[in-house]
Amino acid sequence: MNLRELSESLGLSQTTVSRALNGYPEVREETRTRVLAAARAANYAPNSRARRLATGRAMTIGHVVPLSGKEEMVNPIFADFLVGAGEVYAREGYDLLLSMVPNGEAERAYRQMASNGSVDGVMVQSPRLVDGRIALLQELDLPFIVHGRTGDHSNYSWLDIANIRAFRRATEFLLDLGHTRIALINGPEDLDFALRRRRGFEEALAARGIAPQPHLMQADLMTELFGYNAAATMLDGPEPPTAFVVSAIMPAIGVRRAAGERGMRLGRDISVICHDDMLSYIGNDAASAPGGPPFTATRSSIREAGRRCAEILIDLIRNPGLAPVQELWETELTLGRSTGPAPSAD
C-alpha cells in the first residue's frame, strides 16, 4: 500500500491525503478523519525512504562508536549513553544510526555520513586531546554535539562534567580522611576527560604539599582487569597506597578484587573512591543498595547526559542558526562504604 493507492481508494488526490496525514490545515476535518481511518485500516505508513528524499531530511542521527585499540574494547558506558539518547530520538521521531568503526576510520565515517546525507547530525563521544573530528565536522557543516570537550571548546556545542573539580574533590575527601599515599587509576590519558581528572587529582595533592608519585598512577582502558592489575601491582609494591581514586566503577571493582584477595576490606583497610556513571546494571546508589552504596563516588548519570545531548543536538538540527550550546555539569559526591580513615601510622 502506497500513497497513490490509498488516495485512489479514497477518491482523493495524493496531495490531499498527504496533507491530511501530516496535519496540514488545508483539509477539512471530516476529510482528515476519513483519511486517517483509511490509513489505519490499510495499515499504511509513508515510505520513509521516499519521504526522506522528498523532504531532504534524513530524520536520523549518527553515532560513530570508535572501537578503541586492537582489542576493540567496547566501553560499557556507551550502552547507557545510547539508551538515554535513544529515548529522546524516539520521542522526537528521529532514528539512530549506529556506526562501529575502528579507531582510525572515524573521520571517513563522518565524511561519508555528510556527503551521502544519511544523517542530519552526529553525536561525538570520547574526544581525544587532539581530535580532528571537531574541525572536520565544522568544515562539513554537519550539526554535532560533543559529549566531553577538547582543545579550544568555545566554538562548538558540548556537554561535559566538571572533571577537574570532581577529582579534586574526591582526592580532598581522601586527604581529609588522613590518607597521604593515594593512587590514581585513570582512563586512557590521550582522552581529554582523563587528563582533566588527573589534573584535579594532582591539584588536590599539591594543595597539601604532596608530590604525585609516578608509581601510584596508572592509566589505561577502564576495564575490571586493568583496575585489578594496577591495584595488585601497587599493593604488592613498596610504599603501597592506602587509598585509590578510580576513574570508573569497572576498574574500581577490579581494585576491590585485588584488595579482597589480599585480605583487605574496602572502607576498613583500604579506601576507594571512584567516578560513577550510574550504570543501570551496577546500581551503586543509595536507594537500591541496602546499607548505602558500596562505593563512595562522584556521580553523574551517563544516561541523563545521553538524553540531554540528544535534546541539544536535535535543537541544533532544527535551528541551524543557533549559537553553540555548552553545559558543564557538576558531579555529586555520594558517601559509600568504600572509604574510611587512613590506617594509623605504622
Place this chain on the structure above:
Amino acid sequence: MNLRELSESLGLSQTTVSRALNGYPEVREETRTRVLAAARAANYAPNSRARRLATGRAMTIGHVVPLSGKEEMVNPIFADFLVGAGEVYAREGYDLLLSMVPNGEAERAYRQMASNGSVDGVMVQSPRLVDGRIALLQELDLPFIVHGRTGDHSNYSWLDIANIRAFRRATEFLLDLGHTRIALINGPEDLDFALRRRRGFEEALAARGIAPQPHLMQADLMTELFGYNAAATMLDGPEPPTAFVVSAIMPAIGVRRAAGERGMRLGRDISVICHDDMLSYIGNDAASAPGGPPFTATRSSIREAGRRCAEILIDLIRNPGLAPVQELWETELTLGRSTGPAPSAD
C-alpha cells in the same frame, strides 16, 4: 555535488556515471577511471536516500532494544552483541538502525519498520517464553533472526547457546567438588534462556538425587546489585549454600562482594561458577588475567554471536528463499579461581 552535476562536469550521462561508479561492465575502463577520479576529487558520494528509494532496498538492519521494566535497565551484554553485529554490517555495507522502545511497544516498532520500509531485516534479542514478535515478523514477511529461541523454534532462524547443557555441566562440576547446597542466581525466568538454564541446573541436581531448594533459587534482572542481594540473603539465612551457579558475570561480581563482606574468599570458602559472555571490559579470560580467570565459567562470546547473527541475517536478506538457519553453540567450561572443593562437613 550530485550525480547530475558530476555527469555534466564530465560530459557524460548520468547513466554512464552511475554505471561507472557501481561497477557495471558497460563502461570502458578508461571512462571508469576518469569517473572515479572525478568523483573522488569532488568528494562525491551518492545520496543514500535517493539510492534507497530507487533500489527499493534500505540497506539497513533494525535492532529493537526493549528497555526492560520500569527501571529501564539496559543489559550490558547488548553493547558487545551490537559491536559484533556492527562489525559485520559495516563490512557488508549495511547500516544499523537502533530503536530503543519500552518493553510493550516492541511490536509497534517492528510493525512500523515493516510498513515504512526503513529496514531490510531485523535482529530479535532476548526472546521471552511467550513472544509475539516471531509470529508478527513472519506475518510481516520481514527477514529476521533470533538470538536465542523460544516456543516452536523449527520454522525460523536462530542462534543460541546450549543453555541446558551448559548449566547442567556447571552444576555437575560443583557437585563433583562435593557441594550439595548449591544456589542458582538466574536471569528473569520469563526469558527463554533463563528457564533453560534453570532446567539444566535442576536436572544436574536431580541426577544426584538432590531436590532443588526454593530458598536457594532467585531470578531477576542480572545486575550486580541483584547478585549481591540474593547472595547476601542466602548466606545469612539458614542452611546457606556453599556454592553458586550464576547466570552472568555481573551478578557473580555481586555474589563476590557479598561473600567478601562476610570474610569469605571465592574458591576457598565459597564457590561460584557463572556464565561468561566474554564482555570486553571484564576480561575474565585466561590470556589476559594473571593466575587464570577469576571466575570459573561457562563461556561463549556474545560478540561472536552478534557477528554470526549478522552474517546469517544478511544471508537471509540477500536470498529470500533460504531455509531457516539454526545454530546451537556449545559453551566452553573454563577453570577459574572461584571454585574449590566443598568445605568438609561441619
Place this chain on the structure above:
DNA sequence: CCGCTAACCCAAAGCGCTTTGGGTGGGCGC
C-alpha cells in the same frame, strides 16, 4: 562495400513522497 555485432553511451521512466501553484465553488458583504 555492406551488414552485423560488440562496445559504449544516452534519454527517459520510474521509486513514493512532499510541496508549489493554482483551480473551483460556496458564502458573505454591499
Place this chain on the structure above:
DNA sequence: GCGCCCACCCAAAGCGCTTTGGGTTAGCGG
C-alpha cells in the same frame, strides 16, 4: 445580484538516484 475571499482540493514538478530500452559507432567478415 455581483464580486471577493475562504475553504478545500488537485495536477504536476521535483527530490537524486537506478535501470530499462534503445541508439551510435567502430570493427570485422564476407
